[in-house]
Amino acid sequence: MNFKNQLCALSLLLCFSSTGLAASVSAVKGQKVLINLDGDATEVGEEFYLINPSTQKRSAIIRIKQVKGNKALGEIVRGKAADGFTLQAKAPSAMSADAPPETPEEAAPRQTNATGYLRVLKDSWGVLGGYLMNSMDADITYRDSFGISQKASASMSGTGFGFGGFYDYALNNSLVGRGYAAMEQFNVTGSTTEAACNSSTTCDAKITYLSLYGLLKWYPIQDKYRVWLGGGMGYLLALSKSSTALNESEISTNQVFTFGGGLDWQMDRKNYIPVSIEYNMFPASDTVKASMIVIKAGWAWNL
Incomplete structure (x- = not known):
């Protein structure tokens, strides 16, 4: 015994x-x-x-x-x-x-992953592709067939794509600052009951932006799958534009407030797959309200 x-x-x-x-x-x-x-x-x-x-x-x-x-x-x-x-x-x-x-x-000792992934935040950089779901509500001023000024409203929506690169700077063991630059499409289409958009009932806006973002990300969970929540701002410079709903001469630069969350799926100690969903809100004006929901995914390298 x-x-x-x-x-x-x-x-x-x-x-x-x-x-x-x-x-x-x-x-x-x-x-x-x-x-x-x-x-x-x-x-x-x-x-x-x-x-x-x-x-x-x-x-x-x-x-x-x-x-x-x-x-x-x-x-x-x-x-x-x-x-x-x-x-x-x-x-x-x-x-x-x-x-x-x-x-x-x-x-009691527990099974751990000795070499599979990082357990601390490090500086990193990567590339991201994005799928953009855009929406816009616009009040349109136009002249009818008698030359009288009239107003109409249009609700527009559409999708676009984006591609860019980012750099993440680890501020401490739970906060990361991100700088992100990308080319992004803001495409929306809708209709009105009146021929208010260049004598047509179909209204649209097609804009390609050079977008620069700054975000602060907080990581409450750090494991193989690192979860983050964050927010920041973006500066958008219009590189190309065409619109029947907006005055094209007034489309130049814009700003957005961005909020979102994401997941860093660590493949090993050097690479991870960043995935996120973000909501970008344009400051509203008297005549236009716009927003974007962006789903991003890509590949990143730890430094």
Whole structure:
């Protein structure tokens, strides 16, 4: 019976050990630890639990300060470290030196992805394609067949496409600033009951913009799928234009307020697929109200 208990304990130990990383502490000096990565990948700023191999419980939290080749230098955030302790990845949402003590269930090692994706935000850049759903309500002034000034209203909608590039700058461990430049189409078509649009009941506006955006993104969830919410502003410069509903001479530049959310699907530690849906609202005038819903997807590279 005693032999069976020992065999069971050994099996559990091997099972728990297999879920940790291969990286381990090779030296401790004060609040610094030297880590032998043993093939595992990490980034500056990532946090890890240190696992005591004799008890299979978490003993400390460390933060990576420097990475060079197969070695890394870490700083002890909380707890105690010793030679031979192994590393276990720590979720970004729990990164805090003031985190409450773990329960026994939390203290048990869990399966983690050692090299599959980043657990910290980094600067990145990428390309995006967009599908734009546009809408516009316009009050149109025209002259009837007798030369008398009249007014009519038109509700227009349509779709367009966009393509551009972005740069994301990591401000801290949860906020990112994005600069985005793109070519975007604003195409809408509608009708009126009167021949108000160049003597036609069909009204339209077709504009190609060079668009420049600035957004602030907040990441409440950082895992393989990083979720963000954000907002900002855009400056739109009309490069080409034609319209029967608007005065073309007045179409030049515009601004939009943008709000949205998205998902960064991490393919590995270097690349991810950015997907987002954003609502762009043009400041309303006395005669025109317009907006865009933009669905974007693309490819990005971490720096």
